[in-house]
Amino acid sequence: MENDISDETLMLNYVAGDASAFEVLYLRHKGPIYRYMLKLCQNEAIAEELFQEVWMKLIKARARYINSAKFTTYLYKLAHNLFIDYYRKQNVRIVIEQGIDVDAVEYAQAQANEPEKQMQMNQTMVQLNTVFETLPYEQREVFLLREEAGMGVQEIADTLGIKLEAAKSRLRYAVKKLRSGLGE
Amino acid sequence: MVDNKNNDKDLHDYLQGDSDISNNYRKSNTLEPPAHLNEKILLAAREAINEPELKAKAVFHKSPWALPVSIAAVISLSVSLIVTMQQETGQPLISEPKPALYDSTIILEEKVDSKPAPVKEGLFTADDISAQTSKQDALQDNIPASASLGVTDTYHTEETVRQLKDKHELSSLKKSRSNENTAPVISNDEKIEKRMTLEAAPAVHNEVLELEREQPFTQEEKVLLAIKALWHAGDFNQARQVYGEFIKNHPDFNLKYIKEILGVELYQALNE
Numbered sequence: 473m474e475n476d477i478s479d480e481t482l483m484l485n486y487v488a489g490d491a492s493a494f495e496v497l498y499l500r501h502k503g504p505i506y507r508y509m510l511k512l513c514q515n516e517a518i519a520e521e522l523f524q525e526v527w528m529k530l531i532k533a534r535a536r537y538i539n540s541a542k543f544t545t546y547l548y549k550l551a552h553n554l555f556i557d558y559y560r561k562q563n564v565r566i567v568i569e570q571g572i573d574v575d576a577v578e579y580a581q582a583q584a585n586e587p588e589k590q591m592q593m594n595q596t597m598v599q600l601n602t603v604f605e606t607l608p609y610e611q612r613e614v615f616l617l618r619e620e621a622g623m624g625v626q627e628i629a630d631t632l633g634i635k636l637e638a639a640k641s642r643l644r645y646a647v648k649k650l651r652s653g654l655g656e
Numbered sequence: 657m658v659d660n661k662n663n664d665k666d667l668h669d670y671l672q673g674d675s676d677i678s679n680n681y682r683k684s685n686t687l688e689p690p691a692h693l694n695e696k697i698l699l700a701a702r703e704a705i706n707e708p709e710l711k712a713k714a715v716f717h718k719s720p721w722a723l724p725v726s727i728a729a730v731i732s733l734s735v736s737l738i739v740t741m742q743q744e745t746g747q748p749l750i751s752e753p754k755p756a757l758y759d760s761t762i763i764l765e766e767k768v769d770s771k772p773a774p775v776k777e778g779l780f781t782a783d784d785i786s787a788q789t790s791k792q793d794a795l796q797d798n799i800p801a802s803a804s805l806g807v808t809d810t811y812h813t814e815e816t817v818r819q820l821k822d823k824h825e826l827s828s829l830k831k832s833r834s835n836e837n838t839a840p841v842i843s844n845d846e847k848i849e850k851r852m853t854l855e856a857a858p859a860v861h862n863e864v865l866e867l868e869r870e871q872p873f874t875q876e877e878k879v880l881l882a883i884k885a886l887w888h889a890g891d892f893n894q895a896r897q898v899y900g901e902f903i904k905n906h907p908d909f910n911l912k913y914i915k916e917i918l919g920v921e922l923y924q925a926l927n928e
Contacts, residue, residue: 486701486705489705490705491701491702491705494698494701494702495698495701498694498697498698498701502688502689502694503686503687503688503689506687506688506689507685507687510687511685520689520690520693523689523693524693524696524697527697527700527701528697528700531697531700531701531704532704534704596676596680597680597683597684598684600677600680600681600684601681601684601685604681618671619678619681619682619685624671625671640667643667643670644664644666644667647666647667647670647677648666650677651666651677654676654677654680
């Protein structure tokens with residue numbers, strides 16, 4: 473029954489004072505948002521911090537929620553802005569040499585070296601994730617919005633505040649690299 | 657060109673949702689946030705609902721009294737603003753009709769044949785008198801072009817004279833330098849050439865003067881103007897009586913200023 477209720481309705485119910493509506497929303501989106509943050513930040517501690525911040529912001533600004541935009545657009549826009557702001561403040565230098573994100577490579581290697589994770593994933597999966605972690609963050613982001621949030625290209629463009637063609641182009645490059653990484 | 661087409665096809669295939677890339681990604685990425693984060697966030701969400709300030713805001717927005725109270729507040733604010741402005745300017749924003757100092761008619765009479773005594777300055781302005789006489793030229797000869805009444809040199813009869821009425825007769829006024837009661841001659845016993853009603857003229861005139869001065873008359877000034885009005889109404893005894901009382905109560909009042917208000921001639925007449 474609760475799964476039939478739309479995100480927008482649940483959010484408006486929460487604004488009206490129904491705490492259980494928020495719980496449904498949270499359970500529905502906590503995993504995708506967490507993975508989105510984790511894959512973007514490539515740092516677990518930072519991802520957890522930003523993940524918490526996303527929901528706190530949503531709770532505090534709930535009175536300002538206007539049902540003119542899709543809830544997932546609203547939520548992921550919050551997450552995107554927090555990610556950008558955090559890294560600007562930290563002055564993180566992302567070294568891109570020959571299209572490879574150095575930090576991402578290190579993170580991917582660290583992930584791949586964990587034996588438990590290796591047992592769960594087959595070679596293709598490992599390779600996919602390794603290649604994925606080397607994508608520039610703009611391409612990672614559009615791919616994550618597609619996979620985790622289930623957004624279409626137009627909604628991706630709206631969330632990131634970019635043109636439709638730009639969103640298409642980024643996604644196209646991401647898919648191409650992933651395919652080539654898989655040897656397809 | 658071929659590359660672009662292939663790329664578009666790849667993207668199109670991928671967007672169908674069932675690609676190897678998507679399937680492999682979803683299977684390999686199932687991480688969830690830690691439990692302590694879940695508890696923290698859900699608790700914050702419940703507490704936020706119970707915040708009193710938000711409850712108060714909600715009550716206000718849902719209150720049926722919000723609009724009427726707002727309207728009442730606007731009305732009371734407007735009224736207080738009007739009252740404050742009235743107090744600051746010292747004048748009522750909604751003007752009240754001022755009572756006339758006296759109700760009289762000054763009738764000018766002239767001799768057709770003889771040359772009437774000259775009208776002294778300080779009484780009224782000929783230009784302000786609307787003439788309905790065939791002897792307008794004579795009148796013009798007899799009445800000075802300008803005279804002063806009040807603080808300024810111009811008597812604003814154009815603004816104050818509404819119509820000519822016949823209420824009083826000013827029999828005769830002779831100018832005399834004797835010890836008898838003297839008054840500036842302003843007319844003779846000839847035909848009434850024209851009549852002038854100054855029912856509310858002095859009061860309105862004073863009002864006009866006040867506006868010109870941009871400040872209201874003091875009580876002393878008002879008394880002096882009233883003395884002047886009585887004199888011109890022909891009530892000389894009353895004018896002298898009031899003047900005597902004024903001098904008695906205000907021995908230190910600037911004599912020069914009294915002369916300025918009353919006019920030199922009237923001042924001399926009152927002090928003889």
